Amino acid sequence: MAFSIFGIFAVLLEFIRPFLPLILAVFAIDLVLLAVALRNNGLPAAWRALRSALPVGVVAFMAGLVFVPWITGANHGNLAGLIDWLSLIGASVGVGVLALFLVWPPVALLRGKMA
């Protein structure tokens, strides 16, 4: 039973719907922080801040590898075959990227203040 691209987005929208206000609030705060950091310190400084925040993303990725099965009510013994392990890695990459982009704006702002 195939899903179109719009269908996939429709499902994702339903999935995040209960958390949408929180997601939008966090996104808005991060965007504002990033805009302030860019205005104050410029884009090159912001890219440097991204590199500084990278370890947070890496730690979050590793935490994902350990904890994502447990969060889903399963354990690593339930993972069977390539699709499960690739999915775990993919989900953990997502966790890492999310953590990175959440932390980047405040780091960019703080680095500017400390510079």
Next chain:
Amino acid sequence: MKHKNDRQPQRAELNVDSSRRRFLKAAGLGIGSLSLVGGGIIASQPAQALATNARIVIVGAGAAGLAAANRLSSRLDGAQITLIDRRERHLYQPGLTLVATGLWKSGKMVDENQRYVPRNVDWIHASVSEFEPDANRVVTDTGQHVEYDYLIVTTGLHVDFDAIEGMSPELIGREGIGCVYDNPENANRTWEMIDRYTTDGGVGLFTRGPGGIKCAGAPLKIAMLTEDLAQRRGNRDHLHMIYNSPGAGLFSQPDMDQFLKEEFPRRDIAINWHHRLIGIEPEQHRATFATPEGNVRLDYDFIHVVPPMRAPDALGNSPLAWQEGAFADDGNWMEVDRHSMQHPRYPNVFGAGDCVGTPIGKTAASVKAQVPVVVDNLVSVMAGRELTASYNGYTSCPLITSRGQAILVEFDYNLDMVPSFPFISPYREHWVPWIMKDKFLKAAYNAMLRGRV
């Protein structure tokens, strides 16, 4: 005196400004694109709605009825669409097995129909007590006559507890009796019984109603998740589990049938073939099964009762039901062409969901496949065009075998596996189908209710 370096801060500022503008422009474009996609999803309209003043009645506001209402409201311009259902509450029924085995809280599967009824659809809060297709009308239990030009029947089915002597829904949660069907209250009480059984141990009887039932995988999932829970509690040795099949198989799809016939013995779940539950004596903890060799009485500490199911009486006793044949004998199901979902004797009537008599497919996944066919073909009838949409019998069961693993079983009328995701084997337990069942399928279901998938 000007120095060369005096100009460099200005050039650096210009570079920062322009790169900042490019970044913000790209971010703005990204946000704008996402908004367009999101807005497109939320407010999607077909390229060209059919202009009509037809009266369309949809009986039943379950999964099929709401999905049909939403799809039709966007496909038609000017139609008078009426939805008839007394129920305010909407139940995500695929969640029942998860509630009954302690994996979900019941609140997760309860919603409100009001959230999904389109604004341009009239909702009559009543039940249909009579179908009069020769007069193109239905009659509600409040005596209201509702006439139509086109009818979509999505009533769902009736769980026939009375077909088991001594059984009633009030017994669920007492005397070791559980039943996952078909509301969260029953599922909650069933969990209390399973929780106690996997702690105290004893004889557990697991049954399956004969003929067509909704979510035919549920009785199997209840058995396997109960066994898994006992294992995790370290109490498995104190449980003697027996699955009673009313026939000679465990699952209609042959590969899954073979898998389960090997899996159950491996997990020390005994199987009684041709054992159809016909009676229960709650206070004696005794169940009676009809077998080819005569009636057999088995004592139990826990029993999972799965009653026979049939079309609601108003539908089953109407001209819309199969008048003869297996689907008439089995449950007085609604007669439809198995591919077009159109009624063969009343061409302005269509059916979808649990109430229809088709070889397989009383699942939410079947509804997802059937409703677009119903809507497409109904619009074709209205436009005087040939019916081209066809339902191939698609059905799906994320067969949870233990907490954390499931097999994503999808098949069609031919009983051939038709996996949606080629990279997920339908013959093997995986973690990913478990996540789909536990986390994502409800979102897909809600998107289906809104007519978006």
